[in-house]
Amino acid sequence: MDMNAFDRAGPPPAHVYRPTANAARSNPMDMLGYARCRIYLLASGPGCEIDVAIQGAPNEDGPYLDEICGQAKRMGVTDSVSYILQDISRFLIVDASRIKGSWTVWVVPMLG
Amino acid sequence: MTVVKIENMALRYEGEWTVRPDEKASLGCRHESGDAADACAARWEGYCSTLQLYACAGPQYGIAEVWVDGKWERFVDLYDRKGSPGSVCVMTMDLAPGFHTVDIQKSGRKHPRSSASRINIDYILAAFVRPKPLAFRQIVCIGDSITFGANVADRPKQLFGRKLQQMLFAPVSVHGLSGAPIRTIASVLDAVAVPRNPDLILWLAGMNDQDPYVPMRQGIDTIRELMPETKLVVSNIPYNTYYTPEQNETKAFGVMQACRETGVPCADLFGCTQGNRSIHLPEGTVHPNADGHTLIASLFYSEIIRLLQS
Numbered sequence: 001m002d003m004n005a006f007d008r009a010g011p012p013p014a015h016v017y018r019p020t021a022n023a024a025r026s027n028p029m030d031m032l033g034y035a036r037c038r039i040y041l042l043a044s045g046p047g048c049e050i051d052v053a054i055q056g057a058p059n060e061d062g063p064y065l066d067e068i069c070g071q072a073k074r075m076g077v078t079d080s081v082s083y084i085l086q087d088i089s090r091f092l093i094v095d096a097s098r099i100k101g102s103w104t105v106w107v108v109p110m111l112g
Numbered sequence: 113m114t115v116v117k118i119e120n121m122a123l124r125y126e127g128e129w130t131v132r133p134d135e136k137a138s139l140g141c142r143h144e145s146g147d148a149a150d151a152c153a154a155r156w157e158g159y160c161s162t163l164q165l166y167a168c169a170g171p172q173y174g175i176a177e178v179w180v181d182g183k184w185e186r187f188v189d190l191y192d193r194k195g196s197p198g199s200v201c202v203m204t205m206d207l208a209p210g211f212h213t214v215d216i217q218k219s220g221r222k223h224p225r226s227s228a229s230r231i232n233i234d235y236i237l238a239a240f241v242r243p244k245p246l247a248f249r250q251i252v253c254i255g256d257s258i259t260f261g262a263n264v265a266d267r268p269k270q271l272f273g274r275k276l277q278q279m280l281f282a283p284v285s286v287h288g289l290s291g292a293p294i295r296t297i298a299s300v301l302d303a304v305a306v307p308r309n310p311d312l313i314l315w316l317a318g319m320n321d322q323d324p325y326v327p328m329r330q331g332i333d334t335i336r337e338l339m340p341e342t343k344l345v346v347s348n349i350p351y352n353t354y355y356t357p358e359q360n361e362t363k364a365f366g367v368m369q370a371c372r373e374t375g376v377p378c379a380d381l382f383g384c385t386q387g388n389r390s391i392h393l394p395e396g397t398v399h400p401n402a403d404g405h406t407l408i409a410s411l412f413y414s415e416i417i418r419l420l421q422s
Contacts, residue, residue, distance in 0.1 A: 013307040016300050018290040022395070023260055027268045027286060060268070102291070108303070 012109040019050065019096035019103055026094040026105070028060045034109035037092070040082040041074070041105055048101030051075045056089025064093050084110070114278040118156055118236040119403075121384040122410035127152035127218070131387070134168070136198035137234050139403050140390030142168060144232040145218045152218040154233055157417050158279075159211050162239040165203040167232050170195035174222035174229030178203060179215040188216075190231055191223035199234035209241040242281040247420055251276065251284040252310040254297055258350070258408075259316050260288025263392065263399030270402035273314070275409035280416070285310075293320040294327035298334045306338050313339070314412055316347040316381070318367040319398055322359070328370035345415045346371050347379040347408060351386050352398040377419055379411035 012034070017026040031037060041052060054072045055064035066072050069085045076098075094105050120143040121131075128146035145152035165178070165188065173190035188203045214236075222229040253259055253273035261267045268274050273286035287304050289297055294317055305313060313335060318324040328346075335344055348367040352360065364382035371378035384407070385391055391404030400408060 010309075011303065011307050013285075014300075014303040016287065016289055016304055018292060020257070020262070020290045022399075023257060023262045023290045027260065027271075027288075030285070104289075106303075 012111065014109075015107040017094050017105045017107070019094070019099050019105065021099065024096045024099065026096075028057075028091045028093055029107050030060075031088055031090055031092055031109050034111070035088060036084060036086055036110040037088055038082055038084050038108045038110055039071075039105065040080075040108070041077055041103060042080045043078070044102035044104075048103060049076065049078050050099050050103050051097045052077065052105070053095045053097075054085060055093045055095055057091045057093075058089060060091050062091075064091075067092070113161070114240045115237055116240060116275060116279055116409065117406055118238055118410045119407045120154075120233045120235055121388075122407055122414060123154040123156050123233065123236075124414075125152075125154050129154075132232070137168070138166070138199065139388060139407065141388060142199070142232045142234045145230045147228050147230050152231070154216045155213065156236060156238075156414075157211070157213045157421075158238060158413060159209075159241050159243045160238045161207055161209040161241050163203075163205045163207065163214060164201050164237040165216065166199040166234045166237065167202050168196055168199050168234065169202060171226060172228045172230065174226055174231055175219045176231040177217045177219045178205070179217065180205070180207065181213055187219065187221075189223060191226040193225065210244070240279045240281075243420070246281065247416070248280060248282040248312045250308055250310045251280070251282055251312045251314065252305045252308055253284060253286045253288070253314045253316075254301070254305060255288050255316040256292050256297070256320050257288060257290035258319060258399055259286060260290050261399075261405065262290060263395040263397075263401050264405060266402065270405055272316075272405040272408040272412065275406060276314070276412055279409060279413050291320060294318070294324055294331050298327070298331040301334060301338055305335075310339070310342055312343045312345065312416070314345050314347075316349070316408065318363040319349045321363065321366070323362050323366050325366035325370050328367050329374065332370060332374045332376055343419060345377045345379070345412060345419065347412060348382045350381050350391060350398070350400050350404065350408075351388055352392060353389065354398045377415045379408075379415045381408060381411055384411060
């Protein structure tokens with residue numbers, strides 16, 4: 001279980017995930033104490049493409065459902081991009097598909 | 113109560129022992145002592161309340177002595193006329209909850225009908241109890257796809273990080289970056305590890321570096337600069353057939369050398385798993401399965417206990 005937003009004054013505890021063919025679904029990411037987060041999809045170079053769905057659950061074991069924010073699903077992403085998810089669940093999972101090239105996904109909780 | 117399997121590879125051995133492949137054994141092998149009169153002993157240390165020893169019984173096995181906290185506890189006769197169909201529980205021992213040292217030794221004695229006095233060990237089931245005083249407040253696991261659990265069906269429950277959470281009774285936050293070399297992992301420490309303010313970092317390292325020695329030295333320096341009060345325990349890679357033996361040795365010994373030179377405890381996962389292909393099933397590449405993660409957890413636990421005792 002992670003530190004939550006009220007336990008510390010420093011930077012937020014980020015999660016980093018590198019989707020691959022045999023690891024297309026991230027481990028659960030604990031967002032305890034945060035209502036928003038910023039997603040960064042970072043492509044390693046040209047020719048990359050990915051579909052990303054953010055799913056959430058109230059407990060770590062799930063079941064995980066698509067997050068309700070309109071940004072929760074991003075299809076056909078071909079370049080680095082970031083966006084904000086509102087009203088997030090306690091636990092998030094990044095579900096990646098159609099992975100071409102190398103991607104790094106950051107999930108960073110946000111205060112305020 | 114948390115019961116976790118301590119694989120035979122996770123024990124410390126003295127004397128002549130052989131790793132004997134056995135498809136019926138846990139993770140496909142047992143440790144078997146020699147027949148000679150030399151002393152043979154296996155040791156495990158940890159915070160526990162109950163121990164069960166699993167071994168193969170047969171017509172060629174002798175009598176083991178079990179010592180707890182330096183005191184003789186009992187004999188365990190491994191002789192069986194027909195031989196057990198696999199490993200069986202040969203000893204159950206209830207202990208006062210707390211820290212214990214358990215030694216399993218070849219006594220040199222045997223049943224009159226036994227053909228030899230050798231002993232063997234498959235695994236120990238240990239009921240873990242909370243270390244007192246509580247050892248750690250927050251633990252962070254960092255690493256690559258092995259730490260992530262790329263060959264683990266039931267993530268995150270079966271990850272070595274989560275098993276250590278149960279064994280140490282402390283929260284463990286797991287961060288595995290698939291395909292990432294050591295430099296990449298070190299580059300995210302400020303965002304991933306520092307904000308969680310861990311008092312212990314566990315790092316399984318080296319699979320994605322051709323020669324991890326230099327980046328590992330730099331990675332250790334980075335952790336010490338960013339989190340000077342945080343303890344660090346490292347593990348090298350597991351044995352695998354994906355890379356050549358020379359490549360694997362460079363990876364495994366590079367990490368160990370960097371740790372040795374900087375005074376960082378390092379579990380020798382590579383040495384413990386030499387020749388073992390069971391830990392990578394069904395994938396068959398470099399990623400340990402759930403049982404492999406249990407072994408990794410046991411090896412990290414032993415290094416952590418040694419760190420606490422020092």
